[in-house]
Amino acid sequence: MRERLSDYDDAVRAEAVTALGALFVDRPSALAGEVVGGLCNRLRDQKLPVRVAVVTQLVAAFRTYIARLHDEDAFLPDEDEEAISFIPDFLLKCYVPDTQLRARVLEKALSQSLFPKDIPVEQQAAHWVTIYSDCDEKARAGFGQLLGKQHNLCKLVQDLLRMRLELR
Numbered sequence: 314m315r316e317r318l319s320d321y322d323d324a325v326r327a328e329a330v331t332a333l334g335a336l337f338v339d340r341p342s343a344l345a346g347e348v349v350g351g352l353c354n355r356l357r358d359q360k361l362p363v364r365v366a367v368v369t370q371l372v373a374a375f376r377t378y379i380a381r382l383h384d385e386d387a388f389l390p391d392e393d394e395e396a397i398s399f400i401p402d403f404l405l406k407c408y409v410p411d412t413q414l415r416a417r418v419l420e421k422a423l424s425q426s427l428f429p430k431d432i433p434v435e436q437q438a439a440h441w442v443t444i445y446s447d448c449d450e451k452a453r454a455g456f457g458q459l460l461g462k463q464h465n466l467c468k469l470v471q472d473l474l475r476m477r478l479e480l481r
Contacts, residue, residue, distance in 0.1 A: 318351045323360035330355050330363060334370020338377050342392030349396065356407055356414075364411070365418050368404065372422045375400040379440065380429040401427065402448040408455030423459055 317329035333352050337344050344352075355367045378397045381387040401423075408419050428437045445456060 315348050315351055318355055323358070323363055326355060326358060326360070326363045327366045330366040330370060334366070334373065337370060337396075338374045340393070341374060341378065341396035342390055344396070353403060356403075356411075361413055361417065364414050368407075368414065368418045368422055371400050371404065372426050375427060376429055379427075379432065383429075383432060383436070398447070401444040402452045405448060405452035405455035405459070409451075409458060420459065420462070424463060 314329055314333055317325055318333070320326050320329065330352060333344065333348060337349065337352065352367060352370070355363050358364050358367075375397055378389075378393060381389055404419060404423060408415055408423070411419070428440065445453065448456070
């Protein structure tokens with residue numbers, strides 16, 4: 314399967330990403346580091362559908378890990394945390410340079426899909442604080458851009474609501 318990540322056909326590469334990603338979601342520490350590295354290297358793929366598949370699988374793996382972390386009955390091996398903890402930092406590093414990926418999937422993935430829906434906002438914020446404190450400057454730049462865009466969107470909505478009230 315690992316060899317298919319480098320196949321000449323982008324559809325085969327995307328399917329390989331999906332298959333390996335499904336394994337990674339189920340048991341993150343089961344994949345060898347070089348396989349996960351090969352999966353992540355597909356974020357440099359020339360074809361956007363392959364890069365989208367990588368983001369989708371990485372986000373699913375992180376979301377599943379967080380859900381298990383908050384499930385009192387779930388058993389989480391320490392190796393799983395080590396295998397998963399790089400994902401937000403890694404995705405934030407891709408936020409600034411890859412404008413196609415940012416517009417297609419990264420903004421939604423980082424702002425809406427990274428955490429399970431049933432995790433309270435306060436706990437999500439605590440996770441973001443941990444993520445921010447563990448990431449490097451390049452990832453922090455991506456985080457700053459993401460927050461800036463969210464802030465601008467909120468400001469725009471507030472302005473539209475204010476204008477609507479003024480017209481009444």
